[in-house]
Amino acid sequence: MPPSLRALASRNYRIYFAGQLVSLAGTWMQQIAMVWLAYRLTGSAFVLGAVGFASQIPILVLGAFGGVMTDRFDRRRLLLVTQALSMAQALLLALLAWQNAATPAHLIMLAFGLGCINALDVPARQSIVVQLVNHRDDLPNAIALNSFMMHATRFVGPALAGWVVATTGEALCFLLNAASYLAVLLALLAIRLPAGTGTRPSAPPLQALREGLAYCAGNRAIRSSLLLVASLSLLATPYAVLMPLFAKEIFGGDARLFGLLMGCAGAGALSGAVLLASRTDTAGLTALVGRAAPAAGVAVAGLGVSSSLWLSVPILVVLGFAILLCVAGSNTLIQTAVNNDFRGRVMALFTMAFLGLAPIGSFVVGSAAHAFGVRPTLVVCGLASCVAGLIYRRSQRASQGAAEVAT
Template sequence: MPPALRALASRNYRIYFAGQLVSLAGTWMQQIAMVWLAYRLTGSALVLGVVGFASQIPILVLSPFGGVLIDRFDRRRLLMLTQALSMVQALLLAWLVWQGVATPTHLIALAFGLGCINALDVPARQAIVVQLVDDKGDLPNAIALNSFMMHATRFVGPALAGWVVATAGEALCFLFNAASYLAVLLALAAIRLPATTRRGPAAPPLQALREGVRYTAGHRHIRASLLLIASLSLLATPYTVLMPLFAKEIFGGDARLYGLLMGTAGCGALGGAVLLALRSDTAGLGALVGRMAPLVGLALAVFALSPSLWLSVPALLVLGFAILLCVAGSNTLIQTAVDNDYRGRVMALFTMAFLGLAPLGSFAVGSLAHAFGVRATLVACGLASCAAGLAYRRGQRARAG
């Protein structure tokens, strides 16, 4: 394999990659269609924030307990369970919309149900990667390829979803997503992992959870990475819940423009993932993350103040690029530093910081935008993100020294 694709030389990872590639495209289509449907039904920034809150708040509460399960049980079987449940959720959503009976209450309830599933699914997908590569030296490349896959589909999925919603309605997006889960279920069934004598921690679940938190808090590099991710999740990534307002009310577009804006950020993230995949090792990665962290806030503020699409598009490209390097770079630094006995619990805390805190940010951003306006809210978020990034960069230099 070329150096940028070296993790694909492992059969198990290659099969997993192919299945996830299809499934994640469907996931992005559903996410875009769900947000647009909520906006079409209500026209409210507050409801957009509530839907985002409901889809991710279970991750904040439940993912640490999911990490304990991941360190105890077979990760492949856990993933097959979560993917099957996600398929059921997508089918139910498609049926409600097809029948014309979907309401904001339905969307919030189904978003909450998917969040409960993802509290186990997301950290399990992070933790299983180390088992799928034959050469553990390929782990950083596998993580980079995971990011590439997620954001390649983030580029294609929203654009396709915008076209499907505009021409055929949201229900078809949900149906496509349900069908896409078949690909990952087949891939997981085809994976052949060596027999292990995996045993969960001897400690009771709550004690095992405390041990994982104590291990994370005592590891300064992992702790710093998680604090950075938590800051970006609260301050920067919630900008996505306001995208329908930018598309329709500020730029006068429709679902196609919404998909284009989201796809533009995804394209920038795709470039960041390619850059990570081309790296041969983790040397200098911490410094790179330190440079990108303040850039996230700067790009967000520029996008919020942009008077036209001509400036918004490059700002979103930079924003997606910088966020990807911060998140995926931090993921790589954590995965290469963590003790395998704690991997599930630490990746659950990573998931909680990245996705679990996002609903608090989504709810706050939606509420503030409703009260003070979209632009003012995102400018404030951008400035706060920049300050958090500068603090991480200063600490990173101290840790490197």
């Protein structure tokens, strides 16, 4: 395999990658269709924020215990259960949309149910990667390829969802997502892991949780990366919940323009994933993340002041690129530094920082946009994100200086 694809030389990872590739395309289609359906039914920024809040708040509340379970039980079996439950949720959404029976309350409840599933599913998916590669040196490449896979489907999925919603309605998107889970279920059944992997003795749940928190607090590199991801999740990534308003109210478009705008951010993220996959090691990755973080804040603020569609398109590309470098780069730095006995719990905290705090950001940003308008909200969020990125850079320089003095 070429260096940028070396993790695919591992049979288990190759099968898992193929299954996830299909499933994630369906997931992105469902997300776009669900957001658009909520907006079509209500026209309210507040409801958009509420759906985003309901889908991710369970990760913040339950994610830490999901990490404890990931360290305690077989990760493949956990994933088989969570993927089957996610399929059932997509089928129920498809039925409601097909019968024109969906209400904002239905969407919020189903989003909450999926969030509860993801509180266990996401830490397990993050943690199983190390078991799927034959050589630990391939782990950074596997993480980068996971990001590439997510954002390649993010590039295709929203654009396809926009076309499907505009031509046939949201129900077909939900049905296609349900069908896509078959691919990952078959992949999980096909991979062969060594006996006993992922089944380790563990302390009682509350003690195991305290041990995981203490481990992260005591590791400066992991702590710094988690704080950066948390800041961006609160301030930068909620821009996505405002995109339906941006597409319709500012540019006068429909679901197809919404899908295009989200696809532009996906294209930028895809480019960032390609850059990370092309790297042969983690040297200089901390500095790269430190440059990308304030750039993401500048892009969010730039989107807020942009009045031209053709200016907003490249801004969204840059925004997707910068956020991907920050999040996937931090993921790589954490996964290469963490002790394997704590991997599930640490990745659960990463998931909480990235996805668990996002609902708070979505709710606050959606409410602020409802009260003050989309543009001022984006400008304030962008400036605050830039400050968080500069603080991260300063802390990393201080850490590097302390290390040089120590040597």
